[in-house]
Amino acid sequence: MEWSDLSLETTPFDEREFTQLWLLATALYGVGDVVTTIALIEYVPEIDEGNLLMATAVEQFGLLGLVGLKVVVFMLCIWVSLWGARDGDAVVYYLSPALLAVAGAFTTVYNLWLLFGVT
Template identity: 50%
Template sequence: MSRSRDRRRRRPAYSRRPQQFYWLWIAATATYGVGDIVSTIAFLEYVPTIQEANPIVAFALEAFGLGGLVALKIAVYLIMLSISVHGAREGDGLLYYFPPVLLTVVGTYLTASNVRLLLLS
């Protein structure tokens, strides 16, 4: 039996280990979604001398305001979630784990950076 055929028969990782899937994405949501958005809004509102460093985020904020920031974050989040679900269905561990772990690491870094900027200003 070929390996690809065997992968199709197995249930996706999110079905076999739903708690793991949920906790991976809860961590990504808490850090990348909530932490970064809240800390970005806080430093933009309370420290007007600080400007957004990311040119894509700066454009979204300039063109659409805070709604643009939230929409951009949601779009990235949904793309990464779809990659993870695809990886789970295909039995590809890298595609399954990488998106939520990447978002968690990036979200933690960005939140910490934003909080640091708030504290230093």
């Protein structure tokens, strides 16, 4: 299956809803988590990245590695969501943006707590 095969045209799902779901996931995971993680890496040297894969990406490629890996995860999740939509599977369709939004919200709050809680 290719990206071009993934479309909402022949599915029971609405493009507007899809856009709103992914805007929320982008705000929480793509912006909130990335910005707060970068702030921690740059301004709080006492704290190391807790995710081994992310830590390795940052160690090897710097902040570009962090952002690149986040983009790969994000694109993979969009692909899974569109794949679920194509099959009419609501669970698969909604699960990807929901998981990213929840993970992004949690890590953003946790990162802010670390950022402002370090004395």
